[in-house]
Amino acid sequence: MTDLSAGTPGVDQIKADYSEMTRRKRVYGGILLIVFVALMAAGFRTADDRNAGSFVDGWHRIFDYPTEVLSEAWEKIGALPENLVTFFPALVETLNIAAASTLIGTIAGTFLALMSTRGMAMWPALIPLFRRIADICRAIPEIVIALVLIFVLGGGPVPAMIAIAIHTAGALGKLFSEVNENASLKPVEGLHSVGANWSQRMYLGVIPQVGPNYVSYALLRFEINIRASAILGFVGAGGLGYELRNSMSWGQGRYDQAAAIFLLLFVTIVVVDQLSGLLRDRLTHGFEKGARA
Amino acid sequence: MSTFATDLSIDELKAEADRLFSRKRLVNFGMPALMLAYLAYVFFAFDVAGLAGRANWENGKTLVADSYSYKTHVARDNRNGEVSVSIEGERKGTYPDGQAPDWVALGATTVIDLEDGHVVRFGPETVEYDIPGYGTVRATPTRSAGVQPELPAGEVPDWINVSKNRMAITTDAGRLTVTRNRSEVFRYFTGWELFWFTLDSPYYGKSPSQLAGLAASGEAGSILNDFWTNKMWRHQDVAWAIFETILMAFLGTLGAGMIALSMAFLATRNFNPLKSVRFLTRRVFDFVRGVDALIWTVVLARAFGPGPLTGALAILVTDTGTFGKIFSEALENVDQKQIEGVQSTGANAPQRYRFGMIPQVTPVLLSQLLYFLESNTRSATVIGAITGGGIGLLLTQAIITQKDWEEVAYYIILIILMVMLMDWFSGWLRRRLIQGETSPKRKRAKVAQAV
Numbered sequence: 001m002t003d004l005s006a007g008t009p010g011v012d013q014i015k016a017d018y019s020e021m022t023r024r025k026r027v028y029g030g031i032l033l034i035v036f037v038a039l040m041a042a043g044f045r046t047a048d049d050r051n052a053g054s055f056v057d058g059w060h061r062i063f064d065y066p067t068e069v070l071s072e073a074w075e076k077i078g079a080l081p082e083n084l085v086t087f088f089p090a091l092v093e094t095l096n097i098a099a100a101s102t103l104i105g106t107i108a109g110t111f112l113a114l115m116s117t118r119g120m121a122m123w124p125a126l127i128p129l130f131r132r133i134a135d136i137c138r139a140i141p142e143i144v145i146a147l148v149l150i151f152v153l154g155g156g157p158v159p160a161m162i163a164i165a166i167h168t169a170g171a172l173g174k175l176f177s178e179v180n181e182n183a184s185l186k187p188v189e190g191l192h193s194v195g196a197n198w199s200q201r202m203y204l205g206v207i208p209q210v211g212p213n214y215v216s217y218a219l220l221r222f223e224i225n226i227r228a229s230a231i232l233g234f235v236g237a238g239g240l241g242y243e244l245r246n247s248m249s250w251g252q253g254r255y256d257q258a259a260a261i262f263l264l265l266f267v268t269i270v271v272v273d274q275l276s277g278l279l280r281d282r283l284t285h286g287f288e289k290g291a292r293a
Numbered sequence: 294m295s296t297f298a299t300d301l302s303i304d305e306l307k308a309e310a311d312r313l314f315s316r317k318r319l320v321n322f323g324m325p326a327l328m329l330a331y332l333a334y335v336f337f338a339f340d341v342a343g344l345a346g347r348a349n350w351e352n353g354k355t356l357v358a359d360s361y362s363y364k365t366h367v368a369r370d371n372r373n374g375e376v377s378v379s380i381e382g383e384r385k386g387t388y389p390d391g392q393a394p395d396w397v398a399l400g401a402t403t404v405i406d407l408e409d410g411h412v413v414r415f416g417p418e419t420v421e422y423d424i425p426g427y428g429t430v431r432a433t434p435t436r437s438a439g440v441q442p443e444l445p446a447g448e449v450p451d452w453i454n455v456s457k458n459r460m461a462i463t464t465d466a467g468r469l470t471v472t473r474n475r476s477e478v479f480r481y482f483t484g485w486e487l488f489w490f491t492l493d494s495p496y497y498g499k500s501p502s503q504l505a506g507l508a509a510s511g512e513a514g515s516i517l518n519d520f521w522t523n524k525m526w527r528h529q530d531v532a533w534a535i536f537e538t539i540l541m542a543f544l545g546t547l548g549a550g551m552i553a554l555s556m557a558f559l560a561t562r563n564f565n566p567l568k569s570v571r572f573l574t575r576r577v578f579d580f581v582r583g584v585d586a587l588i589w590t591v592v593l594a595r596a597f598g599p600g601p602l603t604g605a606l607a608i609l610v611t612d613t614g615t616f617g618k619i620f621s622e623a624l625e626n627v628d629q630k631q632i633e634g635v636q637s638t639g640a641n642a643p644q645r646y647r648f649g650m651i652p653q654v655t656p657v658l659l660s661q662l663l664y665f666l667e668s669n670t671r672s673a674t675v676i677g678a679i680t681g682g683g684i685g686l687l688l689t690q691a692i693i694t695q696k697d698w699e700e701v702a703y704y705i706i707l708i709i710l711m712v713m714l715m716d717w718f719s720g721w722l723r724r725r726l727i728q729g730e731t732s733p734k735r736k737r738a739k740v741a742q743a744v
Binding site: 036043046047048050051052053055058059061062064065093096100104135138139140141142143144147158161227230231234235244248262265266269273 | 332335339341348349352353356541543544548584585587588591593595596599603605671674678679682689692695705708709
């Protein structure tokens with residue numbers, strides 16, 4: 001009893017301290033929230049001021065353009081199958097740009113990742129260099145390289161492919177090197193001890209460990225790259241985006257074509273998203289099961 | 294797995310191993326072969342072989358040379374004999390009347406020293422060019438008789454291009470073009486001229502120490518002003534454009550995060566028992582994500598016109614779908630035990646969510662938001678190029694002119710720096726806000742310990 005009564009002021013003290021701390025936390029949280037809301041509001045106002053049309057004038061017109069396009073497309077619904085067939089080659093081109101750039105980017109990214117992981121690099125002294133190369137490749141937006149290359153190489157799918165591949169190599173290089181860091185180095189050492197050279201060590205010792213994760217990341221990148229290749233088409237790099245810009249700049253009268261392109265793009269993105277989601281799920285879960293067994 | 298069966302004879306095991314090996318061999322050779330086959334198909338589908346013919350390597354050369362050098366034009370109007378000197382031939386970079394760099398001597402006969410013995414003279418009537426090792430080339434342009442070139446005897450070398458109305462000489466020292474109406478000399482220099490101050494500024498050509506002295510004596514404001522309002526490099530506009538791009542990414546990401554968070558509750562099993570609403574919300578997320586930023590940009594640009602607001606809204610709409618998906622998955626994976634624990638202390642529903650759930654999901658949400666903030670900085674550059682806002686617009690404008698490659702190089706460097714800065718910033722913030730997240734270094738240390 002005496003112990004407890006002696007402890008009572010201590011409890012009061014603790015309670016006071018605790019409520020003081022929560023109050024301070026709440027004040028900080030409130031201030032942060034106010035600053036955040038003010039920043040958002042000020043940001044939207046600034047963006048609104050610098051925009052050609054303001055939000056208040058424009059928000060009720062958001063659906064004007066889709067309605068216009070859809071109503072015209074609806075009138076010419078008979079032409080839809082024909083339009084879908086017409087633009088199918090453009091879709092194939094967009095998919096090819098995405099696939100080829102993902103493939104090239106994955107190969108380059110694997111190389112960059114192996115070169116910038118301790119214990120796996122061929123030249124350990126150059127690890128920081130390869131890291132910086134990956135950082136720079138990752139930081140360049142695709143459109144920058146695409147626009148410059150379009151000037152030199154002319155419009156078409158190749159500039160887009162190179163541009164997306166460079167960015168993909170950087171992005172995957174970083175993700176892959178994170179995967180590599182968690183890989184065991186024992187197989188590499190074992191292979192080293194039997195006289196395997198660098199490429200054999202990597203191909204037989206590292207890739208089987210990290211393969212499923214690599215493929216999973218590459219699939220995710222493929223989804224992203226389809227969107228990117230559609231956008232680059234819009235600035236003149238071929239594929240669906242290019243056709244979309246053409247049919248849009250024509251304006252009314254060709255909206256049935258624009259609608260067909262919208263439809264193709266939408267369906268492709270959704271289908272690829274679902275498929276790669278399914279595949280990735282299986283890859284990572286299969287991988288976990290294998291690791292547990 | 295069959296390998297673990299113990300009642301197999303050695304032969305059977307060997308056959309098993311052989312099968313395994315042959316399958317592996319097939320995969321090992323098949324996969325690269327498949328990749329090669331696909332790349333070969335793409336090679337022909339994209340007509341890479343024909344690309345070499347279509348490519349304009351001259352453009353490439355100008356691009357590279359122009360991005361790190363500039364040229365000064367000395368031009369003589371052959372109709373009235375006026376000589377003007379300008380940088381990159383732009384009006385904004387023209388020297389005031391009667392002024393010229395020290396390698397140009399203005400007068401009745403303007404003497405232009407291209408160094409290494411190359412000298413061009415704009416006389417009252419005749420243009421002369423002394424080329425060491427070749428001789429003097431003369432041309433007398435008149436309106437009626439063309440340029441009337443006089444070359445040294447012998448064969449005309451391929452770096453001289455002569456016709457009745459035009460003479461062009463390209464040497465290592467520079468370039469001379471003479472037409473009926475205009476004689477022009479280009480001299481090339483390395484660097485980005487007029488980057489700090491334009492010619493009409495009193496601070497042009499001052500050394501950094503001189504400028505520091507002037508700044509100390511109270512001219513700092515006007516020095517900054519002259520730099521800020523530089524008409525060639527437009528530092529003010531560039532700064533605004535970068536700000537706009539970051540603003541687009543910031544508003545788009547955080548706005549999407551707020552909307553998606555409130556909608557994500559509707560799409561999760563543990564917070565929304567209504568299956569139809571759940572299904573509907575998920576399809577809304579799938580729809581806005583599937584429509585893609587490109588189409589949203591196009592649609593929104595019609596409603597709001599070009600500018601940063603359109604870009605911000607396009608990012609906001611697309612990312613609402615992505616965040617909605619990620620957030621609702623995070624909310625579904627919340628550990629119920631912590632919520633039950635909080636409930637056992639007598640907490641009511643809001644308290645249960647506040648203390649049982651929010652601490653669990655905050656790290657996931659924050660780290661996703663910050664990842665996207667960085668990647669959206671890049672998207673904002675791209676969207677800006679399409680819808681017309683931010684640094685993306687400046688970049689496309691500079692590329693369209695096809696001559697301001699030094700500005701293109703400058704913008705590209707700025708964009709890379711901007712994205713890297715945002716990358717670093719979001720990583721730093723993530724580490725500060727989410728103390729539980731291990732940095733790569735710590736992760737590696739852990740692995741080392743485990744080994």
